[in-house]
Amino acid sequence: MNKYIIAAAVAVAGFNSAAMAEGLTIGVSWSNFQEERWKTDEAAMKAAIEANGDTYISSDAQNSAAKQLTDVEALIAQGADALVILSVDKDAIGPAIDMASNEDIPVVGYDRLIEDERAFYLTFDNKGVGRIIAETVTAAQPDGNFAIIKGDQGDPNALFLLEGMMEVIGDDVEAGNITIVGESFTDGWKPDNAQKNMEQILTANDNNVDAVLAENDGMAGGVIAALQAQGMVIPVGGQDGDLAALNRVARGTQTVSVWKDSRALGSAAGNIAAALANGTAMADVDGAEAWSGGANGVEMTAIFLDPTPVTVDNLDVVIDAGHISKEQACEGAMDSVAACQ
Structure with a gap:
């Protein structure tokens, strides 16, 4: 860093x-x-x-x-x-x-x-961001049913991020270790649209989803709202270093926020x-x-x-950089988060 x-x-x-x-x-x-x-x-x-x-x-x-x-x-x-x-x-x-x-x-x-x-x-490096999201989520959930919540279809970044993700999970998808059970573009990258997309994916799969690759933090928030409505906590990745997302990392509801x-x-x-x-x-x-x-x-x-992945293991990076206060990051944090001690 x-x-x-x-x-x-x-x-x-x-x-x-x-x-x-x-x-x-x-x-x-x-x-x-x-x-x-x-x-x-x-x-x-x-x-x-x-x-x-x-x-x-x-x-x-x-x-x-x-x-x-x-x-x-x-x-x-x-x-x-x-x-x-x-x-x-x-x-x-x-x-x-x-x-x-x-x-x-x-x-x-x-x-x-x-x-x-x-x-x-x-x-x-947006393709690199996609790789980081997928690498971090698959480290927490190596196989199973995955959903991909993509950004706006008119934004090239949505495809760059997807390319990076597929560089990581592509072989496992081919081998049948990972099944993509839902994949949706999200109009305007809006969290409420992402939440609707995730709700549809959960309904279509009887909630049988093990992990979610979301292409930004706002959409990850929408995804997590849909999951929480079903009483589910599964690995979810996002990016942007949004303050709410960093707090979700500390709370354990979001696995990674890639900070740019x-x-x-x-x-x-x-x-x-x-x-x-x-x-x-x-x-x-x-x-x-x-x-x-x-x-x-x-x-x-x-x-x-170059972007920086932020997880529970290095939450101190964004706190020390002044991007977010310790109080904001750590509100309601899990006891195991070292940066919040």
Whole structure:
């Protein structure tokens, strides 16, 4: 964990050195603020932008792909020198990239893939996140009936996470050791939709489900609500380091939350956007690599930050990092959780 924090700090320092000119306007188009973590991302991004002497402007698409296109147009009209876009829909965002390109405005595709060579891709290793969720859950439940609660079908991350999960459990599925008894996309990544999906899976299988791989913490919360209604406690994995999820880890109802330190990602986005607006080529951004792992194999420039799995065994990591207070993490915790002693 210390190695990761140091590496992130070095990377961010590198981005800062590239952003020498001040007075830029960085426009940020958010898909929505439904998920707890986007507020953390925004605070870090805004702080980095303002520390560079630049101006932060933003819009909230409210989960509407059509509104996001209008939002991007408005951000450009407000004088954005660079754009950071958390896309609602991977296919519908294309005209926004065209608008930016026509004005020579660089774009950072934030956390969700915009598969276009004109967009810099900044995210965590989402396939790696999927692997971690599956590895941790299968360590607790090596076989049996599994459910997979996937994210929104229009978000490439849902498939990256699934690919990572299947890298871990695929052979056991082929061998018959693990049976996938339910697998559902979840509109908008919404917890209530995830709860409905899980309820349907439980009903279809007479509650004969041994473990759940959920693709984020909000949906894991919906899954756990469905399980608790049936008096069930089984291994459930998620990701994002949501505060409620970390408390569920301490309580023993969620097996793992893969923490992606949004502060590092947000800071990096603000600094990369400034560097690109100042004329730095995408390939020359510190830490950038060539990548073509999207569905269409488009050659892109990307940076992938490393995630951290949080379980009862290392809950102290997020407490010590100041991501969550001990009181928040440990309310109602199991007696065996060392971080809560």
